[in-house]
Amino acid sequence: MIANTGLSVTARHGAPAELMGAELTGAGWAALVSFRSRKSLLPILALPLLLGIAGCASDAGRTPGDIDAALDRDMMVSGLGDIDNIYITKPRLSDLTLAGLQQLSSLDPALKVEGDEDDLKLLWNDSLIEAEHIDDGNEADAKKWGRAAAELLKEARLKSPAVAEAGNEKVYETVFTGFIGKLDSFSRYSGADAAKEERAARDGFGGIGVRISVEDDQVRITSVMHYTPAERLGLKRDDIILEIDGDSVEGLTQQQVVNLLRGEVDSRVLLLVERESKDEPFEVSVKRAHVVPETVSYRREGNVAYFRLFGFNSETANSLKREMKDAKAEIGKKLKGFILDLRGNPGGLVPQSVAVANMFLEEGRIVSIHGRHPDSHQYFEASEGDVSDGKPVAVLIDGNSASAAEIVAAALQDNGRAVLIGSNSYGKGTVQNIKTLPNQGEIKLTWARFHAPSGYTLHHLGVLPTVCTSGKVSADTLLAELQSGQLPQVPTMRRNAAKPDDTEALDALRRICPARRAEDPVDLELALRLIDQPSLYASAVGLAQPPDAAQLDDAAEALLPFVP
Numbered sequence: 001m002i003a004n005t006g007l008s009v010t011a012r013h014g015a016p017a018e019l020m021g022a023e024l025t026g027a028g029w030a031a032l033v034s035f036r037s038r039k040s041l042l043p044i045l046a047l048p049l050l051l052g053i054a055g056c057a058s059d060a061g062r063t064p065g066d067i068d069a070a071l072d073r074d075m076m077v078s079g080l081g082d083i084d085n086i087y088i089t090k091p092r093l094s095d096l097t098l099a100g101l102q103q104l105s106s107l108d109p110a111l112k113v114e115g116d117e118d119d120l121k122l123l124w125n126d127s128l129i130e131a132e133h134i135d136d137g138n139e140a141d142a143k144k145w146g147r148a149a150a151e152l153l154k155e156a157r158l159k160s161p162a163v164a165e166a167g168n169e170k171v172y173e174t175v176f177t178g179f180i181g182k183l184d185s186f187s188r189y190s191g192a193d194a195a196k197e198e199r200a201a202r203d204g205f206g207g208i209g210v211r212i213s214v215e216d217d218q219v220r221i222t223s224v225m226h227y228t229p230a231e232r233l234g235l236k237r238d239d240i241i242l243e244i245d246g247d248s249v250e251g252l253t254q255q256q257v258v259n260l261l262r263g264e265v266d267s268r269v270l271l272l273v274e275r276e277s278k279d280e281p282f283e284v285s286v287k288r289a290h291v292v293p294e295t296v297s298y299r300r301e302g303n304v305a306y307f308r309l310f311g312f313n314s315e316t317a318n319s320l321k322r323e324m325k326d327a328k329a330e331i332g333k334k335l336k337g338f339i340l341d342l343r344g345n346p347g348g349l350v351p352q353s354v355a356v357a358n359m360f361l362e363e364g365r366i367v368s369i370h371g372r373h374p375d376s377h378q379y380f381e382a383s384e385g386d387v388s389d390g391k392p393v394a395v396l397i398d399g400n401s402a403s404a405a406e407i408v409a410a411a412l413q414d415n416g417r418a419v420l421i422g423s424n425s426y427g428k429g430t431v432q433n434i435k436t437l438p439n440q441g442e443i444k445l446t447w448a449r450f451h452a453p454s455g456y457t458l459h460h461l462g463v464l465p466t467v468c469t470s471g472k473v474s475a476d477t478l479l480a481e482l483q484s485g486q487l488p489q490v491p492t493m494r495r496n497a498a499k500p501d502d503t504e505a506l507d508a509l510r511r512i513c514p515a516r517r518a519e520d521p522v523d524l525e526l527a528l529r530l531i532d533q534p535s536l537y538a539s540a541v542g543l544a545q546p547p548d549a550a551q552l553d554d555a556a557e558a559l560l561p562f563v564p
Helices: 026-034 039-057 064-086 093-106 142-159 161-166 168-180 192-203 254-261 316-334 350-358 404-414 475-483 492-497 503-510 521-531 534-542 549-562
Strands: 002-004 023-025 111-115 119-124 127-133 188-190 205-207 210-215 218-224 240-244 268-274 282-287 289-291 296-301 304-309 337-341 365-371 378-381 393-397 419-422 430-436 442-451
Touching (some): 064 093, 064 142, 064 168, 064 442, 093 142, 093 168, 119 142, 142 161, 142 168, 161 168, 168 188, 188 192, 296 316, 304 521, 316 350, 393 404, 393 521, 475 521, 475 534, 521 534
Parallel strands (some): 023 430, 337 393
Antiparallel strands (some): 002 210, 119 127, 188 442, 218 240, 240 268, 365 378, 365 442, 430 442
16 A cells, blocks of 8 residues: 555545545635635634634543533534534534434444434433424534534443543544435545544645555555655655664554654754665654645657646646646657646646646636525636647546536537547536544535536536447547537537526437446547647647537526525
8 A cells, every 4th residue: 555644645536535525625615716826714714713722721621421412512612603504504403413313323222213293312322312392403503413413422422331432532533424324425524533634635745755555564665746845855666664763663654654754844863774776774854845646647648748637736837837838849840749647636726726727728617606695606818828739638537537627628618729538527616615623633525516617517427438438349430420420419408597596408318439447548549649749739620619608608508596
């Protein structure tokens, strides 16, 4: 197993990982809406830390039982409050609370929770031990339901040794699993440890910039990330780390090694390293820096710049700009175009997908977002500054291209800026808002759906490629059909007219070019050949041109009744 020094491994293929769905943290949403600088957000970002310090101080003189009860109350009230406030559809708090508490029986089968619209009852071996009445029932706010849930949880801890011994994190995971089970499949709870890893993957961490593998009691560097302390000090792939800060790594797990390599930014870590080309091990003192996992790779394909995007974290757009600059320097005036490979890309942060799409546009809509919460209604327009200088762009997609990746693909296709090659994408057209809970865990809640520039919802449908390569097909055949005018157009009017809740119509559209999970070399071959033939490339782009602006407005307006 391979790990980054500060994040858990995220699969790049298969069903989209929820970690990398289209997500917004509170700060991410503020930055996306207002485009404020990171510096201006610092007072906002500091606030939770200050509140956490104050909370710790208030625990003085309290017993562990008191602290558990207070944390239980804060967790229940916060969790139910977040769901009630921002989830895409209005929840029934009675159903949520009951579903969460009923999961306690998985920890102790002797426990049973019953309830209705305004009552909760906790039973032990079928004997009533606690009952809570909630005034106004489903009209009551989340605070009342949360406090009632906390009271039952307190009694469950007192009565059941199994619940008491499970520990806070296990209990919260159990109850929140019940809450989330009443929501959609993309909403999720992460405990404190998991949330810490996910924050590192999104936003970065203090580290040295290597990926490691622990096998046979050896800590091997499997890769060195660009522009990191490890690269600057000359650490190399296949170097063996023998000691960290004077202590042997023998017998340590991979996560333990990762934790030792992580640390405060600007702090130092001393490594004893073994390298095959050297006779003796050598020491390296590395100053940790803020490291964000790499999501972009570049290679030259003839006179075309090929970029693979594995996800969208807080540095994806900056990384792509840097790699594009390198590509322009390497290829020079011979540069013919760009390929963005989004196959297997499960998505990530919405602001980054907007920024990436904006890099290839001078004007036009990128995406619109709509949900139940008033703040969720947003429209994002491109600004001037096409860094690709108007050169041809091909985007590769498949059945594993999801969420934020679909935002980029749809924006470039609808604006006539790229030809999309591959198969129908995954169809995850929802945005998850990430809320930090009092235990430093996180709850990811679906709070909006996003819509392509031409108005259609990407949820369930996904993005239809301009040139479909599903099935056994060769680049020669597709190019010949394109040249002769036999390649079918993307059914944009039919697609845009499909209602978000008409699954039959959406499924029929998906069958036009069935989602393909395995990558096919024909995608890249076709992209390179189209970019090499400007007239054919222009013809291909035209196959997916959306209706004119007036029709776009009509299509978007027609969909508004279906926005939750």
